[in-house]
Structure formats: structure tokens, C-alpha cells
Amino acid sequence: MKAAVITFPGSNCDLDMYHALVDEFQIETEILPATITDLSAYDAIFIPGGFSYGDYLRTGAIARFAPVMAAIKAADQQGKIIVGICNGFQILTEAGLLPGALQTNTQPGFICDITGLKVVNTTSKFTNAFTKSINQFPIAHGEGNYYVDAATLATMQANQQILFTYTDNPNGSIADIAGVTNVNGNVFGMMPHPERAVDALLGNVDGRAFFSSIIASLVNQQEAIKA
Amino acid sequence: MIHTYTEPTPTEIRDQKIYLPWGLTDAEYELVCQKLDRLPNYTETGLFAAMWSEHCSYKKSKPVLRTFWSKNERVLQGPGEGAGILDIGDNQAVVFKAESHNHPSAVEPYEGAATGVGGILRDIFSMGAQPIAVLDSLRFGEIDNERTKYLINEVIAGIAGYGNAIGIPTVGGEIAFDKTYAGNPLVNVMAVGLLDQDAMKVGQAKGVDNAILYVGAKTGRDGIHGATFASAAFSDEEESDRSAVQVGDPFTEKLVMDATIAIVKRYPEDVIGIQDMGAAGLVSSSAEMASKAGMGVHLNLDLVPQREANMTPYELMLSESQERMLLVIKKGSESKAISLFAEYGLESVVIGKVTDDGMYRLDFNGEIVAQIDAQDLTTAPKYNLPAVAPKRLQNAAKEQFVPKIDDLKQTYLQILQQATIASKASLYRHFDSMVQTNTVVRPGSDAAVVRIRGTKKALAMTTDVNGRYLYLDPFVGGQMAMAEAARNIVASGALPIGITDCLNFGNPDNPEVYYELAQSVAGINQMAQALNTPVISGNVSLYNEYNDEAIYPTPMVGMVGLHADNQTIMTQGFKQAGDAIYVVGTTTAAFNGSEIQKMQTGTINGQLFAFDAEAELTNQQLVLSAIQAGLITSAHDLSEGGLAVGLAEAAFDQHLGFDVAVNLSDALLFSETQSRFIVSVNPAHQAAFEAHMGTAAQLMGQVTDNGTFKLTTTDGTTEILENEAYTSWKEAIGWLLK
Amino acid sequence: MFLAKIYVTYKPSILDPKGETVKDALQRMEYTGIEDVVMGKYFEIKLSSSDATSAAKEVESFSEKLLINVNMEVFRYEIEAITE
């Protein structure tokens, strides 16, 4: 398995994601700039957190027009795994790869904290290795208030696209939603930071199951292709 | 030859004394004329005014600063550069410095605080170091008016807005409230960086004909005269004097930071010197680089990237536009450097070169607009100011205040709600303390701890000072600031290795203020030597006054400690029921200047309680070695609010309780005697722990999980519900800010 | 040269947390008559289009593509010819 971590000008969790993938899960990983136009060599693509282009217009709004986005769309078409964490989630919604939008927290202001996440569905590519139903995940954002219109929400629920909900909604997200996939189940985004919860020294390893899930589903996928 | 535009002519400057509002005195102006052997033109007068301001030249504080002890076996770089550097082994070094942004934050709290973070980070990465943490030390007035609430919210948002966006974790700091800071809040920011010793860079312009490269944001008219602004006191009338405000751009700074670190790595041979453009912008950075190297510089101002049309040389040189750096690049390597910066989307331009005639020379529109000996420009006259002990110290009552406690529970809950004691989590939760995924101990314990990836090492860091103590005794208060900082570091299991400082004082021309400055530095210095923690960098902020009333002397100490082994990192919270609780150190009646005196009388007064430096060192060494030997499960330093507050804070972390009995009165639970810790010990280690500590530690009781704080004193037994205490402590700031 | 003034606000169905915060603050400051506050974004953009029609086209195009998020926001604009 080969992973790409995409870094936009202003991304700042790219190294955190890299270290989680490489140091903790020994996944071959490269950090690539947003000017890259070919991602065909990678099985999984991670868009990390940060403040791409300062988030000055709207979170994720400008990143959406970076050259790499065409390659990410192509990867989506091939059903590759695409993960957006925090600012990455905001970019994926702005780019239309995930439904909905992220808005200012109902209590405006950045919050950095640990929050409870309920795993709603353990059959997905991103949650299959979770054994606990409630997990503690770090959050760090000012614009994590997830919004979709009622009709979209209904279809997302019907399709089991909602993978995580907050136990104690910190930002006003609709239906307590923390993490969602697209209809095909290969693109995922969430505001909480699994890459901050993989190293025992830092006191929290609840994020490990997220990466284990992705690895397991990639292994399955490759075995399926071989068979 | 010397061009003057439509600006006042040299004779007009002299006759109309235009230099006075810029902060140059008549005598200083005379000295300038002597050094030049002619009258300075408008630009030159501006350059001298900025470079000879207290903020840039330390002309008044230097005699005091020179006394700092700043050399030991670890010091690779002491005061005099962007930041100080200490050796931490394995060819690695830690880089740190603190900076004040008090005046800008009083005027525009969001941007003032934000650009404070930006500025201190530039000091760190201009040394070639990767910033790894930010801490902030804040002082506000009492939270009883809308203005203070606004200042608090905006300063916090500004630090968050910059630090979070640039992706450096804000891991610690302190916030205290007292009416002395109402008109003049303090915003001090400390940054810590990590450096491979081979990559170390300093701000020097060496080598004739080497290129001066300007990098980053364009220059606009923002913040002109910030340095002189920082060297003046506030008053009601001056509230509308608000030109020196800048808007921070953390996005650009992130690019500048990454690119600067990258160029040092990629082209170590070609980067001769780096300096950020901070106070007094282009002039201060370029003149300091030249004079430190004993060289001259020749700049062509037409080449300076400009955001606005028709800027004059004066404006270009004194602008404090943010997110700009100046590099000295080896001749011939300019295009390599420029294309590296372009990779990061940054504009960089050669604006001049290093010369060997020692002259500071500026061209503009084909004419020379300034020609000054670089040493003259950077050598302000030094002042030895008179120091007189403040009257309040001479007349202070010797007796210690006696707290009145009718109902221990009520006093206990009340002290937990005091703004200075109460939890600051509702404020620091706005800071991203985890980005970079190295933060082992986040805000909320005594010291923050950040691991050094790929090694077993970690760094502990803290900022401390209690202005009330210094107000009652600047020397002893200075010692106590150091002692407390070191206790915090030690409680985390680390060895204190060095400090930075921010010396926040009133107008030094007032002999009583100057006395406070000199005495507190002496106190800090005495403990710095005793603790083997050299003073490697710092910052002076004077003129912190409002309507002629100086703030309490507030020399913030920022201390860094080294963990050799990240497996012995300690936190303050009790870990489990059944652990034995000990107090290390002796409790005496120490109430003058204490939180309980303030709470019960509305003020502080009397002679400050005594400090025993020897007991301090002994207790710290004992606790540190006990932690490193694995004998302890939690360690917490005692400070404001004494045993009462320390026990509660240790219990809150995991919502545990305690059952303790002490041979002290109720009142002594609130005593602030220094040199004390609360530690908890697993019963299996009690015997070894007691043997290790000897008489320094006394058993008080044990950790419980029945939701109750049970306290037995010589006055009786009191029980308080943990969740009632917790709510008082946790919610108080939120209630006050409503 | 044309100057476009573009106003971006949330759709009425979307909560506007910043506007609410400003409203609360104004009410606390004893501006009693404040009924409602909407907080949006305001752009002034100078374009060197050849004529007003093409300027308007351009403004509509980039406003929809970049300046707003069509899920949550709406915009309106005015265009005037300017010299210089």
C-alpha cells in the first residue's frame, strides 16, 4: 500500500499525518504538494488539517481550485480511498466530493479539546476495526459545524454515509454528525483528528482503529483483485 | 547630495524640534549632530529616533541587563541575537525567547496579540530553528467591566488566530488579573524551537559584497513608529493615537517560516545571516546585522517591495509591516535563494549589499538619503538612572496578615472562584495545543511537556511571575518567580536548564520604578545562578503605565527544562484512590501578598513573607530525583492559594477525592510559603519514598474516590463535595466573562 | 475599468452564528432597538473588463465558483464604471 499526504499552502497537519502513517503503521507514504497532477501511484490519499490559503475566504474554498484536485477527482472515480481530516474535510465538501458544508461553530471561536465519538457504522472502509463504540478523539477547529439540507441528510442516513457522531456535540453539527462518506463509501471526511491519537506517549490511542480499518479494507481490496 | 524631499529640512527639524515627539531628547539630538558632524535630514532623524528608542537600544535598561548571568556549559548563544540557544545533547539545541506586545494589544487586542505571536516565532526561525511551542503570559484588570472582558476575549482570539493557523502548538502560559493592569494589560509571548546545531544561524552581515535579500510581505505604511510607541506610556488623551497597529497574516508567515528553515537546510553555506524585521523594521534589522559584523550596508530603497504608492524613505525604513525577513546571502548565490523562496510562493529581492566601510547608506530615486556610521546608529547613549526604594517598602508592616476563616468550606469554594486561581481552560481551549503531535503534557498541568521526536528526550516549559509579590518586595519576588518556574519544571520531572524573561515595568525615569527593575533582576539573577539556569534571552517592556500609575513590577520568567527520558514525565493530577499524599516543604504563615489577603481585604500589603532559597533547592532536588527514580505518581507545585488550592487541583484532574489531616490551622491551608510540593505515592513505594525524602516530606493522607475532599486541621474536620469545588473552579471565569 | 461590489450572506434558512453574536453584544451594550443582525462578507473588486456586460458575467461566474458556497450562501452585486 502506498499513501499520499497532500499539502496545500497553509496545511499544518501534514507531518502529523505522515508520522502516524509511517511511524505507527509503517505505510509507505509521500508528502506531495498541491501542484501535483498525477496520483495514480497511490492507493490512499490523505488531505490533512490546517489552514489552506489561510482559510481567509472560507475554509477549504481556495484549495478546491488547486491543480491536485483534478487528480483527486480522478482517484475518486477509480474508487480509491480518499480521506480529509479537519481542513481536509472542509476541502472535500467545498470540492463536492462529500455532501454538505462546514460552517462556523454555533459558539464562534476555535476549540481544541478531546471529544467523544460514537461509531455509528462499523462496516465501512474507515470503521471496520473499531471495537469500542465510544472513542475519545481530539478536535481542533473553529468551523466544524456540519450542515446539509434535510433531503440530503435523509439519503445519507439511508445510505449509511454517517460513520461517526459526537456524543457531546461541540460545534452545532446537524444530527451530531462528525464524519461522513460519499455514496460509494470510498471518500471520507471528519473534523476530529485520528492522527493525533495514535501514540501512547501522547496519552490516547483511540485513533489507531481508524488507520487499522483503512489498512484492512485495502488488504481486502487487493486480495479481491488478485482472486 | 543628501536629499530631503518636501519633508522638513535639517534646519527645520532642528528649529522646530520635530524629533521630540519621536522620542529623541534635545541632548540625544545634539549627539546625533556631533556624530554626523552635520544636521541629520528627516530620514536620518527618524532612523536615530527608532534605533535609539528604549525598545531597540535598551539605553535605560542595559546597565541592569548586563548583570544577567548568561553563561554555562550549555549556552551556545546568549542574549544579543534573535533568541538564545542551549545545548541539549545529540547535536541538538533548544532555542527560546519571550517578547512583549503590551502596547499594541492595549490598542488593538486581537491584532496586537496575533502579531506578538508572529514576531516571536520569527525570532526563533531566524536562528534556523523549527518552532515547536508557544506559551503566553497575560495580565488583565479585574473582570468587572466590559472593556476588560473585550480585551481578554480578543487577546485570546488573536493568539489562537495566529498560532493555530501557523500550526505551532500553544502549550502553556498563565493568566492573572489585578486592577493594576486594567489600563495597561500585559501580553507576553514565549516561543521555543528546536535546532540541529549545524544549522545555527545568527543575524550578522558578514563578507563584503554579500547580498541583502528581502523576503516576504511587501512593505506598507503600517506600524510606523511602533518602537517609539512601545517606549511611551498611555494616558486617556492618547487613546486616539493609534497609528502603530498592524494586521497579522499567519498564512504568509507559515510560508516564510517553512522557506527560511528550508533554505538553511538546503544551502547552509550560502546563508550568511538571518534577521527578522521586528520593531523598527528594515532599519533595525539591517543596521544591527551590519554593526554586529563590524560592516556597513548599502541599500537601494527603490528595490524594496512596496504595497502602497509613493512611500518615502522614512516610511520604508520605519514601517513595521509583518511577515518580513532579511537574509544575507553569499555573493553569487542570490538566484538559488530567490528560486527557493519562489517555490514557497514568496517574493524575495536583493535590495543591497554588505560593504566594508562601516557606513549605513541608503539610496532612493538615485540619491543618497542617509549616510551614517552603522556603529553610531546602533549605539545609543547609555543612561544610569537613579534608583530609590519605593516608600511603600520602607513603611510596610512586618506582621503577616491573618486570614479570618469562620467557615472553611465557604472560604475554600470562594478562593477556587478567584479569577487568578480559577481554571483557565475555557480560555486556553481556544489554542491548538496538540498540532505537531508532540505535546505530551497539554495546558493544565504545572509545566507543558513537548517530546523531541526520534529521541527519548522531551522539553518542559513554563512561564511564571506573581506581580503582587514583587510589588511588596522586588528582590524576593524576583527570586520567587524563578523558584516557582523551576518548581513547575521539576514537578513535570524535568531538569531546569535555562530561562528567558520579559521585564514589564513602568516608566524607568521614575527612580522607584528603576529600583524595582534593578532589584527584581537581581533577585532573578541570584536564583538563576543557584539553579544553574542561565538567562539566555529576553525582552524589556517599560512605560507600562496608565494615567501615570505604573503596573506592579512584573518580570515574567519563561523557563525550559530537559527530560532525558520521556518515560518519567510527571503530571500534577492524582492517579488513583489509595495513593498516599505527602506535602514536601514546611508551611509557615505566609500571607502578605497572598491570594487570600487579596480576597479578604481587596488589596495586598505588608512586608512580603520570607523566602528560603536553600530549602527551595533542596526540595526541588529531592522531588526531581524521586520522580526520576519512579517513586511518585503525581507531583504538583504549591503556589497561589497554598495547600487548599494545590490539593483541589491535583484531585480535579481525574475527579478523585482526598482525606488528609494536617497539624495546621484552617488558615494555614491558604498560606503561600514557597518551596513546597504535593506528591502522591503508590503504597508499594511509600517506604522507599520516605527513606528518600527524609524529613522534607510529611504524610498527609490519601487519595480517595468517594467524591469528597475531607480536610482535618487543628480547627476540626471539613468535608466538601468534589463536584461542588470543581464547578466553582471550572466555571468561574466563564461566569465572570458573561 | 469596473468596480464590482459584491455582498455575500447566508441563505435565510442557515443559522448565522457570527451575526447572532454581534446581535447579543449590541443588546448587552444597551442598544435596545436591535431586531436582527446579519453578518456577511463584502468585496470590492476592480476588473479591467471591456464593457459592463462582460464584467457582470465575470462577476457572476467567479462569485458562484469561488466567493460563495452555494450550499449555504447567496450573493448580490453592483457594478460601476470607474476611471483610472
Place this chain on the structure above:
Amino acid sequence: MFLAKIYVTYKPSILDPKGETVKDALQRMEYTGIEDVVMGKYFEIKLSSSDATSAAKEVESFSEKLLINVNMEVFRYEIEAITE
């Protein structure tokens, strides 16, 4: 009832990082004619003042006090009477 529309922008000498970033983005997207972008704030505030003059007074007062920072920003406004 009155509706005040308030436009807040930086003073010309103050850096506008948001406007700059949007300008760069538009230029990268090949909107070639973009000369300058200013990004500011836009408020629509409903007030129950008795008459337009007192509404204007109120708007000026709270704009200076709360909506802008007079060190860095300027504002202008329009007021219209509305029903409802």
C-alpha cells in the same frame, strides 16, 4: 423599522491579507482582468428606531464602538425604512 447596511473595510494603509489571497486565487483561476480585491465585512441590521435620524445616530455609534476597530477600519452605511 429601519434596515441599515453597513460596509466595513480596512483603511487603505492596512494590509488586507484576505483580499490579497482572494485576488491571487482569482488570478490563478484565469480571471485575467482582476486588478484589485478588497475583502471586508457586511452587516444588515434591523433597528426599531423612531426615525431615520436617530437610526443613523445609533448606527454610527455602534459601528464605531463595536463593529469596527477605528485604528484599522473604516465603515460606511445606508439606511432605509422598511415595513414589518
